[in-house]
Amino acid sequence: AQTVTQSQPEMSVQEAETVTLSCTYDTSESDYYLFWYKQPPSRQMILVIRQEAYKQQNATENRFSVNFQKAAKSFSLKISDSQLGDAAMYFCARDNLFFGTGTRLTVIP
Amino acid sequence: KAGVTQTPRYLIKTRGQQVTLSCSPISGHRSVSWYQQTPGQGLQFLFEYFSETQRNKGNFPGRFSGRQFSNSRSEMNVSTLELGDSALYLCASSRDRANYGYTFGSGTRLTVV
Numbered sequence: 001a002q003t004v005t006q007s008q009p010e011m012s013v014q015e016a017e018t019v020t021l022s023c024t025y026d027t028s029e030s031d032y033y034l035f036w037y038k039q040p041p042s043r044q045m046i047l048v049i050r051q052e053a054y055k056q057q058n059a060t061e062n063r064f065s066v067n068f069q070k071a072a073k074s075f076s077l078k079i080s081d082s083q084l085g086d087a088a089m090y091f092c093a094r095d096n097l098f099f100g101t102g103t104r105l106t107v108i109p
Numbered sequence: 110k111a112g113v114t115q116t117p118r119y120l121i122k123t124r125g126q127q128v129t130l131s132c133s134p135i136s137g138h139r140s141v142s143w144y145q146q147t148p149g150q151g152l153q154f155l156f157e158y159f160s161e162t163q164r165n166k167g168n169f170p171g172r173f174s175g176r177q178f179s180n181s182r183s184e185m186n187v188s189t190l191e192l193g194d195s196a197l198y199l200c201a202s203s204r205d206r207a208n209y210g211y212t213f214g215s216g217t218r219l220t221v222v
Contacts, residue, residue: 047211102151
């Protein structure tokens with residue numbers, strides 16, 4: 001099955017702390033792309049970070065980084081120094097074809 | 110630069126009617142994809158167009174169709190609307206689906222009554 005699973009429907013983090021959102025996926029392909037998107041309450045989806053499966057190095061974008069474990073088909077997102085503006089739904093996606101059901105992140109002041 | 114523009118923002122239709130949604134991608138983007146977002150099913154891929162050709166299609170009935178014009182603008186059409194078609198329809202564009210992340214529009218909220 002070509003699925004993407006986000007097992008945490010909701011997460012919360014204290015402002016300035018670090019939080020990790022989990023994502024696992026299923027595929028029989030060796031080359032693919034993984035993405036994390038953020039959807040704030042205003043609803044426009046925003047690309048957070050992307051990872052090319054053939055690159056072993058984990059992608060990083062400022063406070064956002066991923067832990068990509070290809071053998072385990074795991075692709076978690078780490079948000080460091082969480083800010084109030086990070087509060088949103090976060091979606092994991094593979095090849096922009098398959099999306100997880102999302103994790104709602106709450107940031108506590 | 111201008112983002113992805115979707116029109117209309119909101120739409121109310123009656124069961125059995127048909128509807129056309131429009132999407133203008135970012136200038137230079139040739140790949141346009143459509144998604145249906147519902148609370149129960151999450152985000153589901155409808156189809157992708159690249160240079161006026163449908164490159165990929167999700168698992169939706171034939172009532173859902175789309176097209177892309179030479180200027181990369183895209184439309185999707187839903188015929189014989191059902192109550193279950195009520196959803197947020199998102200359009201996204203990219204230079205190329207696989208290599209770049211998508212830029213999404215704000216969506217069209219369709220309500221079928």
